Amino acid sequence: MSLWTAAEAAQATGGRATSDWQATGVSIDTRTLQPGDLFIALKDVRDGHDFVAQALEKGAAAALVSRVPEGVAEDAPLLIVGDVLDGLTALGRAGRARSGARVVAITGSVGKTSTKEMVRAALAGQGRVHAAEASYNNHWGVPLTLARMPRETEFAVLEIGMNHPGEIAPLAQLAHPHVAMITTIAAAHLEAFDSLDGIADEKAAIFSGLTGDGTAIVNAALPQSERMIRAARAAGAWVVTFGAEAPADWRLGPVTVAPGATTAKAHGGGLDFLLKVSSEGGHFALNALGALAAATALGADLSRALLGLADWRPPAGRGTREEVILDPARESERLDLIDDSFNANPTSLSASLSVLAAAQPRDGAGRVEKGRRVAILGDMLELGPEEVAMHVAMAEDPSMPALGLIHCVGPRMKALYEALPYERRGKWVETAEELIPHVARLVDAGDVVLVKGSKGSRVSKVVDAIRNLGHRSASRDQEA
CATH class of the missing domain: 3.90.190.20 (Mur ligase, C-terminal domain)
Structure with missing residues (x-):
């Protein structure tokens, strides 16, 4: 099924298509490129234009470029734009705008990727789910995820990260989520901020991208919790809290860690239930509780979400x-x-x-x-x-x-x-x-x-x- 036609991509980016083509995927790496992908010639350690010829030889439907690369024919299938990253961002924005999916965006100092995968697991079987790969959470990762989103997606799970002030808000506005979640605030990337409060303020910028009826999911047991809740309310969000403390909307009770599994008694959505993940660690139980709050805010069924989470295991290199x-x-x-x-x-x-x-x-x-x-x-x-x-x-x-x-x-x-x-x-x-x-x-x-x-x-x-x-x-x- 076509993901992007030449005409659609040209309209989205304001670029010029050199021929008529249809792409079934989007790739930034020739090593993992699949036939039919639109290759994005990003410039990072190497200039992606140097790999356009290779991408086309491997079966790319076309390449998004800012110039015709050396060794590539003038009539090769290209989409020529002023700047490749801007073009990818525009393609992501168009992918989000045309989608009817319910979208959740997740940030936090710790646990973003694991929680993103937990939400994916909780939603499995409840609709067509599209989620960010690996830790694709930065200025190219978020638009790439959106550009790859199939038209028929019903739930989208995004991750948003940062290294410096001012990075989260534009990505949140690009993602335009229905639900935005902050896992926790900790001393990560502290060299770019004056304090943990500064990190909390940057993370809370995710709420600026929420849709009009959006929900903010906030960890209630942090020194910065009230600060983030105020930011969410200022953005017009409905606030839902989670944590091990009684005042939280979703509350974690006693946690049991056993070989190969963690279980916990919990309360949320007006119900008492037993939460389980197939991994060892009390911190996984807390993130799983937040993931349940986010999934149900998207409209997922709690019982089915609990079943989906029961087999969850962390991504490679994360425990x-x-x-x-x-x-x-x-x-x-x-x-x-x-x-x-x-x-x-x-x-x-x-x-x-x-x-x-x-x-x-x-x-x-x-x-x-x-x-x-x-x-x-x-x-x-x-x-x-x-x-x-x-x-x-x-x-x-x-x-x-x-x-x-x-x-x-x-x-x-x-x-x-x-x-x-x-x-x-x-x-x-x-x-x-x-x-x-x-x-x-x-x-x-x-x-x-x-x-x-x-x-x-x-x-x-x-x-x-x-x-x-x-x-x-x-x-x-x-x-x-």
């Missing part, structure tokens, strides 16, 4: 739990790996440490008689002038006494390493690459190993190194 079999011939020769290497700040690190502290290692399985809880921690980035103090403060996290060994990666994590009790210090290195040759000696069969750090710390390479120690078990994968 996925798997078993690494070190020796297929010996069943005991295995360790549990928690991959949370995509992002980190003090709030999310504390949540991950609590998951590790609750995990159960196995004794008598490896070189070390007693199984251990091992953390491999990379730098938390973009925390601002207090970043060293924030790293040091993690030594006092309530989960730390339950951990056996902490290995640290990066100059900022050196401050935490030096603040740890001597008996918990593992190895410190400047870069993730330096740790990789030592991985086989740092972890052992029976261990539960958490790898956590900001993406820029590159500790995902350590995750790969641990996986390469043995054979990953697909049949016994869990999520944490």
Whole structure:
């Protein structure tokens, strides 16, 4: 089915189509491009115009460009615009304008992507759902998601992020959601803001894009909650709160974390119910509650949403739990790996440490008689002038006494390493690459190993190194 015709795309962008074509998808990467896609020649690390010829050879229906690239025929199927990013934004705006979908947009310092996927799961089976891929939440990710939205979409789930002040409002206005949700406020990207209040104000800018009858979903248990609620009401939104505190509209009761699952008693929508996700962590329960509030505000049925959430697991690198079999011939020769290497700040690190502290290692399985809880921690980035103090403060996290060994990666994590009790210090290195040759000696069969750090710390390479120690078990994968 056609997503964009040449005439529609030209009208949306104000560009000039060199021929008549029909696109069935939209792509910004020739590595994942599918035949029939409209290739967007964005300029980032490389200029997308350099890949237009390759995209057309791979079967792209056309390419959105600002000039005819070298080596591409004048009569090639192109849509020529003044600026490619502006053209993509215009295409996204048109995709949103022509859609009858109910739209939710999610932001927050922690948990945006996981909550976006929770809402997707809650809506599954209740209509045609279109959701952002991965963490496509920035100045090109949001319009790309909207440009890819099929005409028949009934629910759209978007994620909106920021690094600096002033980024969220234009994206929120582009998304024009019926429901806007803020997961939480934490010390992420703090180097660009004066305070957590400044971060809250930027996140609350998402409410400026709400439709006339829009709903704002706000975490009620934050120091900045009232600040965000005032902003939502100033935008004319209907406010719905969620949290573990009694005044919240959607309230989380006692939480139980068991192997492979988290359950909680909860109340919302006028009903008491049992909430379940197939992942370990109390923070997942709270995000799931907010996801339910958002899904029902879109018009979803609560009972069906609960069923959809029951099988939810986090996206790769955000708390996925798997078993690494070190020796297929010996069943005991295995360790549990928690991959949370995509992002980190003090709030999310504390949540991950609590998951590790609750995990159960196995004794008598490896070189070390007693199984251990091992953390491999990379730098938390973009925390601002207090970043060293924030790293040091993690030594006092309530989960730390339950951990056996902490290995640290990066100059900022050196401050935490030096603040740890001597008996918990593992190895410190400047870069993730330096740790990789030592991985086989740092972890052992029976261990539960958490790898956590900001993406820029590159500790995902350590995750790969641990996986390469043995054979990953697909049949016994869990999520944490």
